[in-house]
Amino acid sequence: MDGALSGAAIHKVIVIGLDGLEPSLVEPMLARGELPHLERLAGTAGLARVATTAPAQTPVAWSTFATGVNPGGHGVFDFLRRDPATYRIDSGLNHYEQKNALLPPKAVNQRRGTTVWDLLTAAGVPSTVLRCPCSYPPDRLRGSLLAGMGVPDLRGGFGTSTYYTAEPDAAARESENLVALADDGLGPVTTHVIGPRNPKTRADHRVEVQLVRASEAGVLTIRSPGEPRELHVREGEWSGWLKVKFKLGPLQSAHGLVRFLLIRRDPTILLYASPVNFDPAAPLFPISAPPEFARKLADGVGKFHTAGFVEDHNGLINERISEEQFLAQCDDAWRERRAMMEHELARFDSGLFYCLFDTPDRVQHMLWRFREPEHPANRGRPETPALATAIEDHYRRSDEVVGQALDHVDDRTLLVVLSDHGFSSFQRQFHLNSWLHREGLLALKPGIAPGHEAGEFLQGIDWEKTRAYAMGLSGVFLNLQGREGRGIVAAEDAEPLRRAIAEKLTGVRDDERGRTAVRSARPRDRVYSGPHVDEAPDVIVDYAPGHRVSWSSSMGGVAGSLHEDNVKKWSGDHCIDPAATPGVLLMNRTFRREGPSLVDLAPTILDAFGVEKGPLMEGSSLKP
Template sequence: MTQSANNSVSRRAILQGAAATAGVGALGATSYWLGGVNRVSRSFGKKVIVIGVDGMDPRLCRSLMNSGKMPNMKRMAAVGGFSNLATSCPPQSPVAWANFINGAGPGSHGIFDFIHRHPHDQCVPFYSAAETLPGDGFVELGEHRLQLDFWPFNHEPPKTVLRRQGVPFWDFLDKQRITSVFYDLPSNYPPSPSQYGYHRCVCGMGTPDMQGTYGTYQYFSEDSPASGLDEGGGKRSKIAFENGSARVTLIGPENSMLKHPTPITVDVDVHRDSASSTVLLEVQGQKIMLKPGEWSRWTKLDFSISTPRPLPSQHANGICRFFLQESGPNFRLYVTPINVDPSNPAVQLSEPSNFIEDVSQDLGLFYTTGFQEDHKARSNGVFNDDEFRRQATSVLEERLTLFEYAVENYDDGLLFFYFSSSDLQSHMFWWDADEDPQHPTRSSPEAASRFQYVKELYQRLDGIIGDIYDRYGDKATIYIMSDHGFANFGRQFNVNSWLRDFGYLNPRECASILTDADWSRTRAYGLGINGLYLNLKGRERDGIVEPGEEQEKLTRQLIARLKSVRDFNGKQVIRNVYRASEIYAGNATALAPDLIIGYARGYRASWETCLGELTPDVLLDNTSAWSADHCADALEVPGILCCNKPIHSANPSLTDIAPSILADFGIQTPATMTGRSVFTT
């Protein structure tokens, strides 16, 4: 995952389908999965269970297995097998999970990075797996602008579309009337439809919050700037008390029915009792009492969407949790991103659309945004390490409640469940001192103690794996898999600054390719984490590189020079550079970069590179709390595969999992897939 994946989607899409709703109770799941659930399906149908553990690393797994700290995965591996699992190129989560979904590489599904661009827009970025398209046509009534999708108007409202192409493997199960259920599946928002009704899915990574972003927290403190501060992934606002009381405003979705759309807001009254360090929050008739260090349960928020008379007003429901960090002397209140309410969603969050509502009816409220552990709050200093760990742990506890529900409601067919904790906690706490003893921002003891958090998380996940293996080891095929592994991220490389220094990108004083590039003198640019594009004539809006001989000469030159980049200490920065034309095959390559940069362990694209910004230095320290990553060369960060059936493939890959699952159900590998079953030689 990447910090730069927080780019906004249209807020209008959040309001599509918003229905009137009543009541704003403070509901929430109260039971936490502790293992030992006794129910095991007695159905005689074929059973396949896949546990997707994002970012689980084979090196660390082997170390913990060998030291006796992951005994359950070790005994499962003894029966079946444990192997590295080749990841996608590049090894980014949307790309990797799409490889898993299609049983084929990026050339089949068209996702090549977190960030894409349309060539005709000359590098305007958008999130690769989903894109919001503007509407067409409207009627003006006073201060309102309405889009009417019925005759005779036939306006086209804005809509968010899934950009993953190709055929997902569950379609082949669906056609054979084999049930498949997916919980928090990445790279599938909006959810792809089920033609025959045997597929259900709750969307995961890529699902937006109520502001139409991929997670925007709101933070109120007495030391915030008076004018407020919008920072990547969040907004800081100043709170001022008078006689122990204050009012703050939560920003929700935009009212896109207005000529000039403005955010819909909800006020929260805050009352502080300094003597008891207690704070009372009042929001829309709900009262929430908190002490420092306490989290509220999920709170419903009703966003009223104004409409012109005589139309009835519309409503969209959101949910949030409050975290009182300090009551004084510096009051600090964190509010989660305002999630879409799963009990009454304003946009489709599942397939079928009522599936998530059924789950919420049983469990209460829960996170619906794709990115749930708030890494942005940690990177921006709103959270310290302990606060981030607590928030991430609460996400895991909530996910385990959902996991219990998934297992309790499973009979046969395919069950897929996704855990994000091992990825996002690793981004913040991973540091392998054997590779580099010096952490860029922490002392060696601090780095070691934070890495211990990751090891403890692996041990907890091992307990979950053990419970599933105990109950289903002789009744189901069980896969434990990850999309990639992990590595230290101590140094960062700005490819656009490097291109500037070699004269490929102009002018010299360019600060951002989005605003400052002179395309008449720019031959190449970087956008996203691993992608490099030629400014190719006839493809890019302002392309100048002639296809053919000039294109080939430039490509060879860039590859050779990039592979020769060395850091101040002589270390190789870039392990390999791949031609998209050589590693991608399929009908979905239109948005592919020309070159994919595969970084050596310890290195990654700089934060500025991802959205086209330049820095004076090409190589610099990574001083972010996000100190580990996987967006390197694919050979550096394989994932894991552990199975309770013997793995016969010598080098299994993500693209092999779908054919393996289909084979378990007696379905031959479709022509759309390039992978093959891991259970065959």
């Protein structure tokens, strides 16, 4: 399997994506001999830190991996985007278009550019792509593709769960529906599973279910018209899949998959339902290419999560499920992905194979606080020593996956193991909109004060007096004439204002902590190039490790302070200065280890097959 990277010798390229693996954790684990398969690769060709994107976000980074261009070339800059004409905040990964009422809506990928599998398809080389972010709707290609991050749940969101309770004072939390139960603690309870909204009436489509206490203590039976007709759920454990069908109209139905966690059966039921996933056998919109690939994959490995965010982090953030139950669901997601990988590798004999394992990223987001006793998210919570090693446990699982892939490597295979970015602590929030307000660049409507009154989604902003505003995780937008619906910044003033904001933001300190919160800020023309630069934030903000834009500012809110502790269970992050959060890169053949970047991976894969890189690709092959 060893040797130099050479196009003539290669007939297979296998790429294993391990989302979020942090070099400062990988390297000492390698030194301790805890990652034997990665150690084998490091001993063959070395280990490199790979430069990530600005911002260092999963959809942005993997889009650069796929296209070989910076975000200005592929158009994905954040999880969120805004419609400048209306200031409406929406998904930055894809959107739906409906040209007229007689035609069905069509999903449109926000990621543009030419992918490595596009170029391989043109050259007659097949690809198998499993769960690459920003591949929904799925790209047409020679081979098979299962879309990843960007696939919505059946309600069109990133992950909308349901909480069932008879408690009178309960209220819905983040990305959650709440269903009130009429439960007397004795008889069956009739309730429903919530499906997609009716786009005309905005009412929810529903499937009726009945909750019946089984004779065995701690067991609940869910009866429904779905499959299976009776689903048994044990207290504290995740159920299997329930397949449900929502009737949308005379000739249309939506098929979904949902799982349940019985939190408590007695004296009254507390029940948690996962987001309803598209059924891979009959998705509402195509999630694979060819469209039947998802169904065939399910036939081979069983039902699986299809939503872009598989791991149910919102359930943990909302404190509906415990860390242990979150990890149990992560375990299920991991087994699904391994089964997919093995199923497809067993049939793979030439071309490109790519499979992404997202779980390390999600586990680090949610459990980083257990590495730091002083983390604000730990206040008032009991110590849980058993969870302090959960992240390293998933690194060991990642190593096992690499070992599984190595079983399919021969002397004409290039194996690439890659993380898209690293990881860091997230202890402090920076209220970027509050800073803009204090600098006189953002104004609130008369009578509205910063804080709760200002609301979210940019609703509290007085656009007639606002020159700059923030939303999303990556930067600042100017309220530009001719671009924003109520813009006031003249075109000739835009560039000086970008520079002025960047200069003032650079080096902003968190005086309470006595350290820098913002390492630097840069006008977008110093960060991006390409046809989609006009869609980027006007100023890109690079946070110091330990800091990040606040939850409030990311959703278009204006808080009352500049800095605040992050007390959420989402306690680790990577949306910081990209220089501080590189990814990890290993190969089974020698490669250029000086300064590799994500833009180099697509040219490297193409070079391995003897295919010329795309004319817009910015990187170069890592062939030494």
